[in-house]
Amino acid sequence: MDSQALMVSLLTMVGVRLPVLIALCVGLVWVMGAPRDPARTGALTGLLLLLASSMGSLLANLVPMWMVSKGDFSAISQLSTVLGVVHFGLAMLDAVGTVLLVWALVRLLRQRAATP
DSSP: OOOHHHHHHHHHHHHHHHHHHHHHHHHHHHHHHHOOOOHHHHHHHHHHHHHHHEEEEHHHHHHHHHHHHOHHHHHHHHHHHHHHHHHHHHHHHHHHHHHHHHHHHHHHHHHHHOOO
C-alpha cells in the first residue's frame, strides 16, 4: 500500500464519518447558544465526548492501515489486542456521551413540564 492508497483510505473513512461529525458540530453550535445551566454543561460534555470518540475511532482504524503501508505485518497481529482495548474505551466514551445527552434532554423536559 503506497501513500496515495493510504490517503484515499483515510479520505474514505472521513467521508463515511462526515455526516456524524457534521451533526455533532451542529449540536455543539446549538448547545453553545443555550443559557448556562447544568443541562447545557451535560449536553456540551456529551457532545464533546461523542466527537472525541468519533475522531479517536478514525485514528484507531488508521493505525493498522498505516502499518500495512510501512510493510510491518508482524506488528499488526500484536497490535490487535491493544486496538481491541482502544475500541472498547471509545465505545465507553460513546456510551457516556449518549447518557449525558439524554440526561440533559430529560432534565430540560422535566423543567418544562414543571413550569405552567
